[in-house]
Amino acid sequence: MSQHDLKLNDLTCGTCPIRHRAVCARCEADELEQLGAIKYYRSYQAGQPVIWSGDQMEFVASVVTGIATLTQTMEDGRRQMVGLLLPSDFMGRPGRANAAYDVTATTDLVICCFRKKPFEALMASTPHIGQRLLEMTLDELDAAREWMLLLGRKTAREKIASLLAIIARRNASLRLTEDGAARFDLPLTREQMADYLGLTLETVSRQISALKREGVIALEGKRHIMVPDLDRLLAETGDDSDGGMPS
Amino acid sequence: MSQHDLKLNDLTCGTCPIRHRAVCARCEADELEQLGAIKYYRSYQAGQPVIWSGDQMEFVASVVTGIATLTQTMEDGRRQMVGLLLPSDFMGRPGRANAAYDVTATTDLVICCFRKKPFEALMASTPHIGQRLLEMTLDELDAAREWMLLLGRKTAREKIASLLAIIARRNASLRLTEDGAARFDLPLTREQMADYLGLTLETVSRQISALKREGVIALEGKRHIMVPDLDRLLAETGDDSDGGMPS
DNA sequence: CGTTATGTTGAGCTCTCTCAAGCTTGGTGG
DNA sequence: CCACCAAGCTTGAGAGAGCTCAACATAACG
Numbered sequence: 105m106s107q108h109d110l111k112l113n114d115l116t117c118g119t120c121p122i123r124h125r126a127v128c129a130r131c132e133a134d135e136l137e138q139l140g141a142i143k144y145y146r147s148y149q150a151g152q153p154v155i156w157s158g159d160q161m162e163f164v165a166s167v168v169t170g171i172a173t174l175t176q177t178m179e180d181g182r183r184q185m186v187g188l189l190l191p192s193d194f195m196g197r198p199g200r201a202n203a204a205y206d207v208t209a210t211t212d213l214v215i216c217c218f219r220k221k222p223f224e225a226l227m228a229s230t231p232h233i234g235q236r237l238l239e240m241t242l243d244e245l246d247a248a249r250e251w252m253l254l255l256g257r258k259t260a261r262e263k264i265a266s267l268l269a270i271i272a273r274r275n276a277s278l279r280l281t282e283d284g285a286a287r288f289d290l291p292l293t294r295e296q297m298a299d300y301l302g303l304t305l306e307t308v309s310r311q312i313s314a315l316k317r318e319g320v321i322a323l324e325g326k327r328h329i330m331v332p333d334l335d336r337l338l339a340e341t342g343d344d345s346d347g348g349m350p351s
Numbered sequence: 352m353s354q355h356d357l358k359l360n361d362l363t364c365g366t367c368p369i370r371h372r373a374v375c376a377r378c379e380a381d382e383l384e385q386l387g388a389i390k391y392y393r394s395y396q397a398g399q400p401v402i403w404s405g406d407q408m409e410f411v412a413s414v415v416t417g418i419a420t421l422t423q424t425m426e427d428g429r430r431q432m433v434g435l436l437l438p439s440d441f442m443g444r445p446g447r448a449n450a451a452y453d454v455t456a457t458t459d460l461v462i463c464c465f466r467k468k469p470f471e472a473l474m475a476s477t478p479h480i481g482q483r484l485l486e487m488t489l490d491e492l493d494a495a496r497e498w499m500l501l502l503g504r505k506t507a508r509e510k511i512a513s514l515l516a517i518i519a520r521r522n523a524s525l526r527l528t529e530d531g532a533a534r535f536d537l538p539l540t541r542e543q544m545a546d547y548l549g550l551t552l553e554t555v556s557r558q559i560s561a562l563k564r565e566g567v568i569a570l571e572g573k574r575h576i577m578v579p580d581l582d583r584l585l586a587e588t589g590d591d592s593d594g595g596m597p598s
Numbered sequence: 599c600g601t602t603a604t605g606t607t608g609a610g611c612t613c614t615c616t617c618a619a620g621c622t623t624g625g626t627g628g
Numbered sequence: 629c630c631a632c633c634a635a636g637c638t639t640g641a642g643a644g645a646g647c648t649c650a651a652c653a654t655a656a657c658g
Binding site: 599600601602603604605606607608609610611612613614615616617618619620621622623624625626627628 | 629630631632633634635636637638639640641642643644645646647648649650651652653654655656657658
């Protein structure tokens with residue numbers, strides 16, 4: 105624990121791994137200093153809750169390392185993941201007192217918190233923060249809409265392939281070997297994948313087995329995926345083959 | 352047509368029905384004047400396309416009157432609605448050259464367009480616009496996430512009930528009669544409802560018939576809905592009975 | 599009137615869910 | 629060191645919700 109705290113205390117904006125992608129990306133040195141005055145780090149172990157829906161939130165935060173999930177739960181227990189927070193993603197909403205979703209650390213997690221009131225004040229006085237937050241929120245909205253297409257119209261197999269493709273695409277530990285193969289770790293359990301995709305965990309398991317049986321992917325252990333041919337995986341997602349033309 | 356243009360030309364910010372809810376809500380008189388210099392109105396008839404995904408967009412816009420839909424289409428024709436634009440909602444994204452979704456007018460539609468380049472410049476110089484846009488985008492993100500729960504986890508019956516409840520809640524022409532009954536027009540065809548809910552149009556039709564048969568709703572024509580007991584409808588949505596506590 | 603767009607209803611099928619059993623892996627305590 | 633246990637995962641069998649295909653109904657419109 106003391107060792108852990110030590111690591112937290114080593115963090116500074118100067119060495120921060122998300123310095124240029126997070127909500128503070130556009131900030132100048134003086135603005136960063138103002139942010140620094142209201143920030144503090146927190147860490148959570150894999151599996152721990154960060155906040156429950158309805159709880160009062162006294163902070164907003166950026167994910168520094170690790171992965172967290174946003175989930176909604178219905179009265180009878182049905183659950184749907186509505187967000188996946190990766191390093192540099194923002195959690196919480198300025199101007200809102202209570203959390204709207206359950207937030208859970210799915211891996212060990214470090215977040216950079218800003219006390220909400222002073223953060224809101226800073227947003228009003230330094231446009232760079234609000235500008236960046238708008239940009240990030242628009243990106244999230246686009247991601248949510250792509251996800252809606254997945255939830256509403258894709259088959260179980262397409263859903264699995266899409267999720268694997270998303271993780272492969274934005275996983276930092278992804279390594280492309282010489283021949284176009286990719287390897288990565290799944291950061292989610294089968295149940296979490298099911299909550300993400302609007303499926304049951306059994307269907308997730310069966311579809312993964314099917315993709316494995318057909319050679320689209322290979323498993324090394326339960327959580328490590330090897331994709332021999334990324335194009336073949338992408339062909340299973342149901343998405344356009346040409347990923348949209350550059351603007 | 353000339354009569355139509357006449358009506359468009361009558362529009363001014365001073366009499367604009369969405370003046371206090373749209374992206375210009377927070378603007379002062381001088382800011383409004385700057386916006387006014389780069390704005391122009393357009394109108395579309397029900398059913399007409401406003402823009403196709405991938406098209407270059409030379410403007411962003413606010414919906415003034417009428418309803419438009421945002422939809423995504425897969426190669427094989429499967430479609431999913433990802434947004435429903437009501438008066439005051441914003442379309443387009445500053446900083447993006449091409450449209451990401453198909454936009455279609457589902458009723459007669461009037462939008463207030465801002466030329467994109469000057470709008471982006473204005474956003475940089477007048478914080479009020481960006482602030483309001485951030486607020487609206489965060490609201491849309493919340494709506495998208497609630498919609499994800501619907502798409503991923505609700506039954507066909509719950510989906511229909513939820514859609515009716517949403518329309519009932521925010522339809523301006525909603526009238527509550529003395530005894531708690533509500534009446535409103537459906538702005539969508541059965542097929543559009545299906546695209547919204549991730550269902551087929553046949554399933555939509557069947558579920559509406561079922562709700563009618565059981566007295567949860569009554570139809571007056573195909574498009575006019577009467578809800579004798581709103582609470583009964585809400586109970587069918589699967590959502591929390593208490594609509595969340597005020598913060 | 600025919601024509602077209604929209605909506606309803608039926609019959610059968612399929613994909614995904616539910617329920618259930620069993621497997622693997624890692625950790626814990628005797 | 630082994631036995632046990634729990635969490636995560638896989639697989640099977642049967643059921644059911646929603647889809648597909650098809651026929652028909654209704655209404656608006658030329």
